[in-house]
Amino acid sequence: MLYDIFVDPFVQMYQMPDFFLQVLWEGFVAGILYALIALGFVLIFKASGVFNFAQGIMVVFAGLTLVGLHENGVPAFVALGLTIVVMGVLAYGIERVVMRPLVNQPDIILLMATIGLTYFLIGFGEFIFGGEPKRMIAEELWLPTGSTAFEFGERGLVILQHIDIAAAVIAIIMVAALGIFFNKTRIGRALRAVADDHQAALSVGISLNQIWAIVWFAAGLVALATGIMWGARSDVSFALEIVAFKALPVLILGGFTSIPGAIIGGLIIGFGEKIGELYWGGLVGGGIESWLAYIIALIFLLFRPQGLFGEKIIERV
């Protein structure tokens, strides 16, 4: 028993290095995708303190809009443009209808509102696009779909999917772009001001409503990118929405307000999950992936409640 836990997995890693590499790669890709979802959460949390549960469904919704438009004969890139417009309208609508009337409500009410939003979008999305899974139009968007295999040694084989590489590249570009946006542009600075202190920001003439609409729009764009990437790996369907729960432990690790934290948290969860599942999962019957991330986050929380990059929580009476 002890051997199975402490020795055998490492022996396996040593004996099948190609497989270990493949596991690491899969963990990396999963991590990037989790990070992309978490990124959407962070954006909104940073600017408005709302924990946006609807990010998962926004991913699905964005993907569905894109594919649905294409199915109705709209060329792929036009569809992409239109989807961006739709996400903008959605962002504005959410800000107008949901967030603005709920200013200053306690966190839990805002959280519930986003869950209500999730329900609404599920119904709305299925109503318009139907419930069946749809194939992502990866090729039409000039995303690579092939794979490259590196063979070495006797049976060594590592397969890299091009789409996964593209996902990683896009994630990095996105983080970089967001970083520049936050630090170098006027709106980005305004965003950070709002994040630091709503009232102070208001008093220097920053429009909260405008900022929130922008933030939701940015989150919508992140959702679109995530939807394309996830959709290309597996189809676009409402089952994807559940993946969004995985963003929670990612956020716990990275801190709710840190963009690099979301990426690093995502990678930790991605690697941890895959390695745990493939080398230790078998001992308890497999499938531990469904909760391992949360347990990692839970243990982590006990030692560092504010996350890796989160701001230190100071409480006063």
Next chain:
Amino acid sequence: MKHLKTLALGTAVALGVSLGGVTPQVAQAEDANYVPLLTYRTGPFAGSGIHIANGMADYLHMLNERDGGIGGVKLAIEECETGYNAQKGVECYEATKGKNALVYNPYSTGITLQLIPKASVDKIPVLSMGYGLSAAADGNTFPWVFNVPDTYWDGASVVIKYIGQQEGGLENLKGKKIGYIFLDAGYGREPIPLLEQLAEKHGFELLKYAVPGKEMQNQSSQWLNVRRDRPDYMIMWGWGAMNPTAIKEAVKIRYPMDKFIGVWWSAGEDDAAAGGAQAKGYKALNFSGVGMDFPALQDIKKLVVDAGKSPTDVESMGGTLYNRGVLNSVIIAEGIRAAQEKTGKKVITGEDMRIGLESLNLDEARLAEIGLAGFAHPMKVTCEDHSGSHPVFIQEWDGEKFVKVTDWIEPMTDTVRPLLEAAAKEYAEKNAPWPERTEPCAN
């Protein structure tokens, strides 16, 4: 104050809505046979469920249009959305059973399991066509449950038999590794006892890969495990979004597709198409005809679909799952007809329906008569054997459509049947006191 008014208005609307419908309208015409269809066009399993639902509804509607129902009595058809959710399924059941429902097709092993104990109490048979509890094929223990034409155990034994054929005899399975990837729910777990028994008997190693329902679209770990274990064959028991994802992942790890065999529920065209060109060679079990070359299907197209009376997409007609839905309704319709003959009544009840299903005899002549010659293997239900027919064939994905590649393969009845009876006995013991069969044999 304005605030309050909106609020009051909202509450009033909500309350009015709630009260307005407290008693569901029992809008049941006296002179119709009422068939509730428990379907799901929403949720993660909608991808498969929509085709089934369309097939089921269209055939029954076609009978209404073409023949004015069955035996001169119209069919009252009502769909109830379950979303593959057992709770909602039971709710649908409770809401519709009072309208003299004839038979239930839950299309979910989970819902079937919930309805099985209720069937004998409410006197409404459950028809779980090719799913549900395998042990229910034992009519002596489960007089109210029918799983024509096949149980999962039949299916699993056919797969093993087919693999044996490929390897040149079942004895060559010794030392082989066979992987089993399944949806981790009642559905996917159902064949495991049989597969384990066969593994012991024929000396192959059974490797199990469970896919949890909520991680259906994220199967990379399972397939990495497959890559490590390198099983000689893969068997899949998948449904909904699990199928296309699994086929994609199999392509991704370059698993030889001709050694990957799915159950009849993993046989959708959409599922295989998701794998792209490399999915060519993927195999799946089937027991219903593929294609549109059947007069009955042409009638459906002409009278129902083209007439705009159905949400069905013409493209999807003739697909594996659509036709499966049609076959389900054929069994219902033939059951009603048999019941009408046996009892002499035109408008029948659930009890009559049970008799009808138990004396179902869908032979080749009858299939030809209803315009479905060769659509399915002839089925004959007996009081002992509630799964009727058994043979299954295997179809292969050629990159564009499924092609039948084997003849009808008989399952290993000699292994399956004793196991079925033992399982039925065990079920009755676990759920003691399980009611004894009191219904007389109709044949």
Next chain:
Amino acid sequence: MFYREAGQFKTSYQSDQAMFPILQDRIGMAVILAVAFIVVPLTANDFFLTSIMIPFLVFSLAAIGLNVLTGFCGQLSLGTGAFMGVGAYAAYKLTTIFPDVNVVLFVLISGFFSAGIGAIFGLPSLRIKGLYLAVTTLAAQFFLEWCFIRIPWLYNDNASGAIEVPKREMFGVIVSGAEATPLARYFVVLGITVFIAFLIANVLRGRIGRSWMMIRDMDIAAELMGIRPLQTKLMAFAVSSYICGVAGAMMVFFWLNAAEPSSYSINLSFQILFMVILGGLGSLSGAFLGAAFIWILPVMLKFIPSAIGLEIGAETVEHLTFMVVGGLIIFFLIVEPHGFARLWQIAKQKLRVWPFPY
């Protein structure tokens, strides 16, 4: 005018501390109980009992359970579904091991298992709170769900992986299993729900309930005033999980008859959370109102279109249900974040001053 406390004098501490110090409340409660115990059984049909009343009562109890934790003690939990599952599986195991013991007793005992597990997952609440705590309860949810699937002992190695409720009698009446009449099940569910609701109402107005509320309102201040956070929070987790466990056991024994692990999924947790929020955090009557709203509305939505002669597909109804429920949640959060319970208070105030508005 209609709801006037004036003139009702309390002459002893006892009467001042009574559960219902006001005459109108006593009458109201008596009427509600009379309706529940007498009018409903006499008039309702089977569909109303099995598809509306029984689930409504089960969910009300679960909502009370979550309300204890979230509404009164301020700890957000997303693991309600799993804690209900623990109760269900515990009751199932107990009744299959000891088939002769009264099943209602086991339903009540099963809550203790759930309480134990709830307390374990409540441990991190000492260090973390808010959304972070929600993640630990999510861990509980997913871990327990996994256990329900992967530990065959829990469901007696059934090939189906589901638990199926056997037939059980109480005082010669069949109360569980497929043969139990809706009426018998209704009475058992009603009895348990009312009993626990009164028990909790009493706990809440006593020392324990007050200490929970202190923790909720300001935990550091409460600690400085001598409330022990560890014991108090764990107690809240345990009591809450106990109630949820009983509700979960009732759900499978007296309503569904069989349950798969997916019956106790995260969606159930959300459903209960909706009930608590819409009903009103920190209100027992709110739990009932919220449960009624969230459960009955979708059931009704299914029937309205056909009742008014609209022909729309079953799937469209389902989509509309999602949209309407989601929309209403947002609507109510915006116009009345304190839930239905607050509406009830406003109504009482209106009745008090009627016909003069001020």
